Amino acid sequence: MxxxxxxxxxxxxxxxxxxxxxxxxxxxxxxxxxxxxxxxxxxxxxxxxxxxxxxxxxxxxxxxxxxxxxxxxxxxxxxxxxxxxxxxxxxxxxxxxxxxxxxxxxxxxxxxxxxxxxxxxxxxxxxxxxxxxxxxxQRIDFVSLLPAEITSMIWVWLGINESLVEAMLVSKTWRAAILQSHHVWRTIRTHSVVEIDTAIATVMPVVGEHVQHLRLQNVRRYYDSPHLTYFNYMIQGTFCNLKSLLLDARVDANLLSMALSKVKHTLTKLEIVYDMLLKEEAMEENAILPLPDVLDICPNLLELKYVMNGQMGLTRKERTIPTVAAADIRRSNNNNNEEEDAIPCAIRRLDIFQHLVLDDEEIITVNQLHRITRRCRHLRLITLRNFNMAYLDMLERDCPDLRHVHFINHETDVPDNVRLLDRDGDHGGLQTLSILSDPVRVPTLWPYLFKQGKTLESVSLFMDASAVTGSNMQSHGDGSLPADRVPTLGEQVLPALKKLVLLQHADDTTNEEYTTSLIQRCPMLETFSMFGGRLYKSCFRALRQASQLKSLALQATSIESGGLQAFLCHYQQQQQDSCSSSLGLQQFRAYFVPVKELCLDALADIKTLERIRINCYLTDDRAYQKQVYWDPFMVKLRDHPSLQALELDAIEFVSDKDLIALAEISSLKRIMLQRLSLITDQGLKAMIEKVSGNHLKCVQVFECINISKEAVEYARKACVKRGGHLSSCVLQACCMQH
Missing domain, CATH: 1.25.40.10 (Tetratricopeptide repeat domain)
Structure with missing residues (x-):
């Protein structure tokens, strides 16, 4: 059977x-x-x-x-x-x-x-x-099988590039699916490849209504490129929902004005960059669309960045205006007609950056800036290239809602996440003042700081040594006072100031009095950074009075002996006497400081520290200094209860032994190793293998010449193999092999 x-x-x-x-x-x-x-x-x-x-x-x-x-x-x-x-x-x-x-x-x-x-x-x-x-x-057409929402996410991750162009050529189904994906076409960026730009430009009549952000770079005048097609589309009304436009504006001013007039009702952010290499090129007719004309054409703009050569573009000049934009550009035969030039606009953020400022004649005059800012009654942030004391007084009169003022020497220094709209609890007044473009005399600026003291929260200053010596103070062109009329700081305080950044020349050792006095007048100081010059004991004694200090950054040519140690011991004692964990130093950063002046032993005793960044070097008798200063510091860090991030940069004596010691810090979540020439593959592997628990989340390795890509790959595999306690560890390596 x-x-x-x-x-x-x-x-x-x-x-x-x-x-x-x-x-x-x-x-x-x-x-x-x-x-x-x-x-x-x-x-x-x-x-x-x-x-x-x-x-x-x-x-x-x-x-x-x-x-x-x-x-x-x-x-x-x-x-x-x-x-x-x-x-x-x-x-x-x-x-x-x-x-x-x-x-x-x-x-x-x-x-x-x-x-x-x-x-x-x-x-x-x-x-x-x-x-x-x-x-x-057999081929499975996932585009026809998957929901439109999922395929749309695939196109978004693919990005608008050569791959997307090739995908549109696969079949009619794919082309229709890509063109109907609204999220894909929200941001358009031009490329350096003419073929790709041409292929993307051809579909703009179909997807133009979905485009909200347009970045046209590498646009060149008198050059028949696909970029100019976008201006024709704007003139035709294709981009009816455009919100932001970035333009490398070597394009005819008439063409630009006609394009802006068609998107003026929806456009809220505009960046125009004029980077002519020669002044004669900028002087040509219709080469530059002046800033006042831009304000006339786009009344709904909230953010405007205008990059120019010298003073070019700040004033109107005679040129032929196209009919389509003539109604928007309000002009008269007399350019000094204040009533016509003072028509208000909705600008909240204004960045005016100047290229090729070769002499004082190229600097923006107070009258030129006044003709622009008096139209911006709701301005909240302004960025300028050069500092002038008269600018501050004029901005205070013209822009009552101004909150942030920056004088910088680089156009990308100002963050983009500044709040530009009104918020609850905003009582008015200046909140941020940054003067980093030119040296400033603290006594001259002090009356203005005290006037804004009730609301001022952040101050960054490039200090001028002549403020103390009294030299070169006879000039009145920048609003400064003569040497015999320089006021003292007095007894006024800045009760709301939380962040103070001071810069000075590396060879400047004369600002001790004013640095100390300025620190003493900031009782609510939370963040202090000092770059350049010499740090004296008096500065650290003043910092002790800042009971709310949480972050300290130092980059000095030298530190007076005993000053930093006494300061760190003070915060160690403050932490022991206080029951609140919120009091005490939480971040400490040191750049290019001799290791014997850092007082690392006292630094490790501050139990409230959460982040330490060290960039130090040895002077003479390196073996002795490493044994006396660095090794005890590493031993104490093993038992540190709150340290979460440790960043070691360009420390020439950090070895594999130190990496193994770092793995024993149980509270550490992030380690950054940068420009460490002595660590090797064996040290990195040993550190990863010795880590116990699930505390370490991120390991970053940058420019370490003896760390190979094979070691980084090994570390990644080890993280996954350990089944969880290092599975979330991220290694970002920029290894430079011999």
């Missing part, structure tokens, strides 16, 4: 398959004992047809149990033993095909057709080969 297993459970069938595998393994073990010790597979290769049948059954059982590699091993054993029979090729082809690996199935079956001679077996191989080829030629 024939036995059937149709009603058996899956568990019973699995048990029978495992039992058959064990039976075949036992048979193979018996035959193997008959062979020499050094060639255990010799008997298997000399087996009979019955053993091949058993191997076939075992391979089938392996495949059903999901052991694909074991099944393929058995199939290849059969092929090696009987290369002229189709059984092994058929078995391997079926396994590959069932796994969806049709290319491998085609290769093994084609090899079988070259070896097998029997016609019946060749027919089986040809049938299976035809089926695999048919499956291989």
């Amino acid at each position: 024939k036995r059937t297993f149709d009603n058996d459970s899956d568990e019973a069938r699995e048990q029978r398959q495992i039992k058959s595998i064990r039976t075949i393994d036992s048979i193979q073990a018996v035959t193997t004992t008959m062979a020499p010790v050094n060639d255990c597979n010799a008997v298997v290769y000399e087996t009979t047809a019955s053993i091949i049948e058993l191997l076939t059954k075992r391979a089938t059982a392996h495949e059903k149990l999901g052991r694909v590699n074991d099944a393929l091993d058995d199939a290849h054993l059969i092929i090696v033993q009987s290369p002229t029979r189709a059984q092994g090729y058929l078995l391997a082809g079926n396994v590959y095909s069932n796994q969806g690996r049709e290319r491998q199935a085609v290769q093994i079956l084609q090899t079988g057709l070259q070896q097998v001679v029997a016609s019946s077996e060749r027919q089986q191989l040809e049938f299976l080969l035809a089926r695999s080829k048919h499956r291989l030629e």
Whole structure:
């Protein structure tokens, strides 16, 4: 009677398959004992047809149990033993095909057709080969199968580049799906490849209504490029929902004015960059669209960045105006007509940056700036290239809502996340003052600081040594006072100031009195940064009075002996006496400071520190200084309770031993290693392997010449292999190999 297993459970069938595998393994073990010790597979290769049948059954059982590699091993054993029979090729082809690996199935079956001679077996191989080829030629159109929301996300991640252009050429279905994905076309950026820009520009009439942000870079005048097509589309009204426009504006001013007049109702952010290399080029007719004309054309602008050469573009000049923009540009024969030039606008942020400022004649005059700012009654942030004391007085009169004033020497220094709209609890008054473009005399600026003291929260100053010496103070061009009329700081305070950044020349050692006095008048100071010059004991004594100080950054040519140590010991004692964990120093950063002046031993004793960044160097007797200053610091950090981030930059004596010590800091979440020449692959591997727990989240390695990409890859694999406690560790490497 024939036995059937149709009603058996899956568990019973699995048990029978495992039992058959064990039976075949036992048979193979018996035959193997008959062979020499050094060639255990010799008997298997000399087996009979019955053993091949058993191997076939075992391979089938392996495949059903999901052991694909074991099944393929058995199939290849059969092929090696009987290369002229189709059984092994058929078995391997079926396994590959069932796994969806049709290319491998085609290769093994084609090899079988070259070896097998029997016609019946060749027919089986040809049938299976035809089926695999048919499956291989089939293409699954995921665009037609997936929901539109998912395919839209795929296009967004792909980005508007050469790949997207190629995707639109796949089929009509793909092209229609891409053009209908609104999120893909929200931001358009031009490229340096003319073919790509041309292909993207051709679809703008279809997707133009979805474009909200347009960045046209590398636009060149008198050059027939695809970029100019975008201006024609703007004139035609294609970009009806455009919100922001960045323009490298070597384009005809008439063309630009006509384009802006068509998007003026929706445009809220505009960046125009004029970077002519020659002044004669900027003087040409219709070369520059003046800033007053821009304000006339786009009344709804909230943010405007205008980059120009010298004073070019600040005043109107005679030029031929196209009819479409003439109604927007309010002009008169008399350019000094104040009523006409004073038409208000909605600007909240204004950045005016000047290139090629070669002499004082190129600096913006007070009257030129006044003609612009008096139209910006709701201005909240302004950025200028050069400092003039008269600017501050004029801005205070013209812009009552002004909150942030920056004088910088680089156009990207100001953050973009500044709040420009009104908020609850905003009582008015200046909140941020940054003067980093030119040296400023603190006594001259002090009356203005005190006047804004009730609301001023952040001050950054480039201090001038002549404020103390009294030299070069006879000039009145920048609003400064003569040397004999420089006021003292007095007893006024800045009660709201939370952030103070002071810069001075590296060889400047004369600002001690004013630096100390300024710190003393900031009782609510939370962040203090000092760059350049020399730090004296008096400065650190003044910092002790700032009970709310949480962040300290130092970059000085030298530090007076004992000053920093006393300061750090003060905060250590403050932390011990206070029960509140919110009091005490939380961030400490030191740049280019000798290690013996850092007082690392006292720094490690401050238990409230959460972030430490150190860039220091050794002077003489390096081995002794490392043993006395650095090694005790590393020992104390092991038991630090709150340290979360440690950044080591360009420290020439940090070695693999120190990396292993870092792994023992249980509270550490982020480590940054930058420009450390002594650490090696072995040290990085040892640090990753020694970390215990799940505290470490990020390891960053930059410009370490002895760290190879292979070591970084090893560390990544080790993080994943450890099953969780380092699985979230991220290694960002910029390794420079020899």
